[in-house]
Amino acid sequence: MLHRLRSKNLxxxxxxxxxxWWQQCRKPWTGGLRHLVFALCDHYEPLWNQPTxxxxxxxxxxxxxxxxxxxxxxxxxxxxxxxxxxxxxxxxYRPQFFDRxxxxxxxxxxxxxxxxxxxxxxxxxxxxxxxxxxxIYAQRGHLSREKSGRIRYAFIHGNWxxxxxxxxxxQCGVDNELVILFETGCYADLTFPSAPxxxxxxxxxxxxxxxxxxxxxxxxxxxxxxxxxxxxxxxILLVQGPLAPTRRPGSLRIRIESxxxxxxxxxxxxxxxxxxxxxIHVAGQPNWIFVKVHTHGAPEKQAAxxxxxxxxxxxxxxxxxxxxxxxxxxxxxxxxxxxxIANAAxxxxxxxxNDFRDYQLTPPPIVTSS
Numbered sequence: 001m002l003h004r005l006r007s008k009n010l011x012x013x014x015x016x017x018x019x020x021w022w023q024q025c026r027k028p029w030t031g032g033l034r035h036l037v038f039a040l041c042d043h044y045e046p047l048w049n050q051p052t053x054x055x056x057x058x059x060x061x062x063x064x065x066x067x068x069x070x071x072x073x074x075x076x077x078x079x080x081x082x083x084x085x086x087x088x089x090x091x092x093y094r095p096q097f098f099d100r101x102x103x104x105x106x107x108x109x110x111x112x113x114x115x116x117x118x119x120x121x122x123x124x125x126x127x128x129x130x131x132x133x134x135x136i137y138a139q140r141g142h143l144s145r146e147k148s149g150r151i152r153y154a155f156i157h158g159n160w161x162x163x164x165x166x167x168x169x170x171q172c173g174v175d176n177e178l179v180i181l182f183e184t185g186c187y188a189d190l191t192f193p194s195a196p197x198x199x200x201x202x203x204x205x206x207x208x209x210x211x212x213x214x215x216x217x218x219x220x221x222x223x224x225x226x227x228x229x230x231x232x233x234x235x236i237l238l239v240q241g242p243l244a245p246t247r248r249p250g251s252l253r254i255r256i257e258s259x260x261x262x263x264x265x266x267x268x269x270x271x272x273x274x275x276x277x278x279x280i281h282v283a284g285q286p287n288w289i290f291v292k293v294h295t296h297g298a299p300e301k302q303a304a305x306x307x308x309x310x311x312x313x314x315x316x317x318x319x320x321x322x323x324x325x326x327x328x329x330x331x332x333x334x335x336x337x338x339x340x341i342a343n344a345a346x347x348x349x350x351x352x353x354n355d356f357r358d359y360q361l362t363p364p365p366i367v368t369s370s
Contacts, residue, residue, distance in 0.1 A: 008196040008256060016202040017244060024279055027286075035329045035353050036276065036322045037290045038076075039338045040261070041190050041241075042297040043115055043156060044086040046097055049299070057096060059298045064100040066307035071109050074315040077329040078354045081108065082315060084297075085335040087115035087156040087190075090133030098140055106370040111334040111363075112142040114186075117158030121173040123180060130184050141366030144187075144336055151185045152361055154335040155236075156294075160194035164217045167198060176215035182236050187361060188339045189236055190292060192220070193243040193258045204243045205278040207290060207342050210235055228284030231346045237339060241292040242278040246270075259293040263301035267293070267314025269321075276322070282345035288353050290338060336361050 046056035071081040086101055098112075105111060114133060118126060134151050137143050144152040161171035163178055174180065181189065194200045201221050208223035209232050220238055241259035248255045257274045261267055280290045297306050305311065323330035329352070333341065337357040344356035362368075 009198050009200060010196075012198060013193075013195055013200045013202055013204050013243065014245075016204045020205045020278075032287065033325075033327065033329065034286075035288050035331060036318070037288055037331050037333055037338055037341055037353055038318065039083065039085060039290075039292045039333050039335055041085045041087055041113075041156065041292060041294045041335055043158070043294060044088050044298050045092060045115075045296060046094075046298045047092045048296065053094065056092075056094065056298075057100075059300065059303065060097045060100045062300075062303050062307065063297070064103055066303070067104055067109055068107060070307050070311050070315075073312070074319055076332045077323055077325065078331060080332050083332045083334045083337070084110035085154075086110060086112045087154075087335075088112055088137075089115045089117055089158060090129065090136070091117060093133065093136055102140070102366060105366055108367075108370070111336060111367065112137060113154040113156070113335055114143075115156045115158060117171070119171055119173065123174055123176055126174045126177065127180050127184065130180070134184065141369065142364045144361040144364055146362075152187050153185055154188050154190055154339065155181055155186045156189070157191045160191060160197045160199040162189060162191045162199065163219050165199035165220070175217040175219075178210055178214045178219050178236060182234070186236050188239050188335070189220075190239045190241075190294075190335055192238070192240045195243055195256055195258045200243075203240075205240060205280050207237065207239050207280065207282060209237060226282045226342060226346055228282060228346060228348050231343065237342065239290070239292055239335075239339065239342065240280065241294060242275040242280065244274055244278055246274045259291075261293055261295040261297075261302075261306065261310070261314075263305040263310070266305050266310030267317070269317045272314065272317050272321070282342055285345040285350065287350070288341065288345055290342065292335075292338065333357065336363075 046059045138151050159171040164172040164175045203223050207226040210219050211224045212222045214235055244257045245254050246257045275291045281288055318330055322328040331353055340359035340361050341353045341356045344359045
């Protein structure tokens with residue numbers, strides 16, 4: 001039992017969860033209409049487990065064919081279908097994969113952002129690699145742009161090892177990764193939660209800014225919660241999904257809820273209640289609740305669930321319980337839109353978050369030209 005507990009790396013995050021739980025107990029909800037801002041971020045890896053390129057193409061084809069059938073059955077409070085953010089690994093880029101994903105994006109079902117696995121990298125090699133993939137994605141019309149033409153993007157680190165976050169230094173190698181990400185145009189990292197992985201920070205269930213020396217190893221361990229009236233313009237934002245100990249369905253046994261959708265663990269009613277209960281929001285704007293979940297959606301078993309009954313189960317529950325217009329309004333968003341809405345909250349805006357989907361970070365050209 002002791003070995004099993006150690007393997008869950010509870011020491012990395014359970015104290016942080018305890019602080020989060022205590023803060024929630026001290027600030028009970030006082031009522032009124034709440035907005036659920038929901039993003040599904042996919043570590044989308046067609047070449048997961050090193051299959052043939054043909055298998056990779058079939059995996060992308062399954063999404064090209066299957067996602068419109070799923071998503072067209074549901075709408076949020078703004079009339080939009082579920083949004084899927086494909087965090088595509090740069091090292092797996094193939095033109096034919098993007099040809100198929102872009103058919104989905106032009107139909108209004110999501111956006112592409114950057115995912116990257118790298119091992120034993122240096123700051124120089126990491127910067128060069130990021131810029132090369134950003135250039136490829138941007139040439140195809142993806143990623144947000146400033147008026148100056150500067151590319152802006154969201155990021156997820158492969159194998160969770162952001163800022164060289166593993167004790168053994170594997171799967172990364174770059175301590176000052178947060179600095180390089182910001183300098184290359186990254187506006188937000190959406191890697192976490194990673195529990196039970198050792199890379200999980202002690203800050204949980206927050207949207208927050210890294211503080212202190214952001215060039216140090218595991219710089220994401222030190223942070224300041226996002227709040228109304230304060231925003232940094234010299235670092236990236238960290239957007240976390242829900243993390244909590246919770247019970248297993250039909251059992252008193254405890255499990256770790258880390259907001260990961262898998263073939264065997266889809267978005268059930270019990271899980272969705274747990275996600276919402278973590279009450280992730282910008283301090284001072286409690287009416288906007290942010291739920292970011294993640295998946296590895298390309299492999300066949302995950303795709304079958306996400307595009308089949310697992311996906312339908314999740315969206316039925318969201319529509320039934322969180323979009324009645326009285327207690328809840330549901331907003332399906334991309335990663336970019338979620339960050340825009342968080343920024344608007346920090347700037348003191350209220351009302352309907354739908355008004356702030358494109359608040360500062362503009363839609364990528366492929367979206368606006370569709």
